[in-house]
Amino acid sequence: MLPYEDVALVAATSLPYVKRSERSAAWFIGMTFARMLERSGLRKHDVDGLAVASFTLAPDSVVGMTEYLDISPRWLEQIPMGGASGPVAARRAARAVQAGDADIVACIGGDTATADTFASLVKDFSRFSTDAVFPYGAGGPNTVFAMITRNYMEQYGARRDDFGLICTAQRENALAAGRAIFNKPLSMEDYLNARPISEPLHLYDCVMPVAGADGFLVMSVTRAEALGLSYARLLAAGERHNAWSGDDVHFRAGWRRYRDEMYDLAGLAPGDIDFLQTYDDYPVISMIQMEDLGFCEKGEAPEFVRGCPLTWNGGGLPHNTCGGQLSAGQAGAAGGFLGTVEAIRQLTETGLPNQVAGARTGIASGYGMVNYDRCLCTSAIILGRGNP
Amino acid sequence: MNEHASPPAARSRLWQQINQAAAEGLFRLQVCAACKHVQYPPQEFCSQCLADGLTWENVNPLGKVLSWTTTHASTNQFFKGVLPFHVGMIKLDCGPVMVAYLAASCLQTGSIVQVTGRPDRSGQTVFVAAAPGSDPLREFSNILTKEVKHDPSQ
Structure with a gap:
């Protein structure tokens, strides 16, 4: 296995969980994305990779999220692994950054919870x-x-x-x-x-079962340091x-x-x-x-x-x-x-x-x-x- | 009990074969023509040798209890009316592990059970594990339907 060289995880962000919500999964994912940008001082178009995990995003997918967020990533991933999705997102985003397929990847898991x-x-x-x-x-x-x-x-x-x-x-x-x-x-x-x-x-x-979202950004250590981010x-x-x-x-x-x-x-x-x-x-x-x-x-x-x-x-x-x-x-x-x-x-x-x-x-x-x-x-x- | 509620009726297309076997009073599962692997739950090809040759055959309905639970809560209106009941994981002698309703007399790891397919109140077949020779309908009469087309004990 290749080492994970100089991969930084930053801007750990949690949207507060609520027991029930009429908001959609896209809202939870989108608001988490916005907070991550705010915390890292990045503009949305700096993010060129997006990994999403969600059970309730359908009929949309990570593809639809690019339009909701109006971003144009060159690396896109949906991770259908539920409880395993966070470390998997980190792992795959890290390889994308290492390979130069993406510079900054937003990884977000989010779901809504209505009565049913x-x-x-x-x-x-x-x-x-x-x-x-x-x-x-x-x-x-x-x-x-x-x-x-x-x-x-x-x-x-x-x-x-x-x-x-x-x-x-x-x-x-x-x-x-x-x-x-x-x-x-x-x-x-x-x-x-x-x-x-x-x-x-x-x-x-x-x-x-509740509604909420969590996310983080993956980028090179060089980039994180240049941005002055704790990683x-x-x-x-x-x-x-x-x-x-x-x-x-x-x-x-x-x-x-x-x-x-x-x-x-x-x-x-x-x-x-x-x-x-x-x-x-x-x-x-x-x-x-x-x-x-x-x-x-x-x-x-x-x-x-x-x-x-x-x-x-x-x-x-x-x-x-x-x-x-x-x-x-x-x-x-x-x-x-x-x-x-x-x-x-x-x-x-x-x-x-x-x-x-x-x-x-x-x-x-x-x-x-x-x-x-x-x-x-x-x-x-x-x-x-x-x-x- | 909510008389209008029903257990979940959704099944895959392959489940019709299980319903058919149960209606005939038979315990029939998929067997691989190439490697003899017994497949459960049903799927469209052999998970072991990947042969596209699973056929439905009568198999040994005996097994032993691996583990079990007593269910006290459900999201389903029908089940809310019949709580509590027991569910077990059964290691069938023919190979697969099967989740099935479990008779109260068999709530012990290692208990020898016989598995029988019967329609539940949705009309779809479920499996009941009970002591060999006992009547599965008796204990689960509030979950199973009484209209059994063919009784294998007769």
Whole structure:
């Protein structure tokens, strides 16, 4: 794999999430684009690459966005990977910048949420799902991930309160960050006493569908420095889809396939990583990422979270430092950008209320698209602080 | 229960073959003529050897429970009226993993089950996993339709 030389990620931008919106996905994406320009001091025609991820942009696509924004990019990408889309966008945009196919790429994940967008999204999510999962209760991904969670609990001895450690730590992070929709404290007692949704999943194991958008810009380090922008450096990236398709029940995913190559490329080991932003559609998936990204061995995440504080200031492994989707809600494909944007923010801004002290490196990982009985897409990036 | 609500009726074109088999009281899935791979959910070519030669054949309906869930929430009006119910992941002896309704007596990993296709209240076939020889209609009478054209136990 070619190194990612001199690629900068800047202008981490989140449009505040709302529970419901009558605005279109194009509005969320467009307003995020405008804010990114404002933050970077660029004019819209400086942006010559655009990558978009969205579930609710139809009948438009990234192509239509160029007309809404009235820009003329020479590099255009739509990433149909949901929760994996943020790191994938960073990875592909970085290669475009390296190759000279684009100078400045805007990467945006955004979705709206009306009263019925979630219901109609899960109804038509994939052909396998329409035929063979959705008819069994129309529970959306909860049905499948409940069964993945139970299998993980039985195989590795995970308990509900282990998942609770992830959820409650993230809520602490959300309260510190001050941007999440769920802004009340969540105690372990609250977590354990929550109503069942699809056992063993209970209310606080599940993300709430919301509307929102997240984005960032990718450009060369030279350009970022010339613009006087604070930037994070892309040290390594990977994606792998439909890994271990022969596993009867999902307990590992593609990250394991490229993590060693990523750490080699970055010249880092898991112990050198200052924070981890996992894709937290369900806490068991965060555990699987901790394992597959090498923070502990397979099956050891329950023990790992029992011994390692996950809060932004707990001295352990700061994890999902803005509260993750479990506190912010899941803004469709923006959920796939949330961790990447928070990682860039941690490495480029100062004075954040949830600032991880002295953070110089971080990982954001993505996971998406429950086609049948598991999500197929995985992605991850390792970032380093750019400006000294 | 909302009498007018129905479970989701949308299926792919290939699902008609599953409906047909269920109406005949048979457990029929796609089998690859070239490599004998049993394919589920249905698709138009073999995912293993990529042969364009999947045929519908009667296969062994026995399997074991890999995992299961008890569903307490749904976005669908019909299901809101029949909660809670159990759904399992079944490893079929013939190969595929199948999501199916699961009988309360089989809520244990490793339970041996027999899978039967029956129409639900939308008229489309769903699969029910229950102890071999037991009647799947009894426990899921509020989800399945009573109008079974052919009962394999008779």
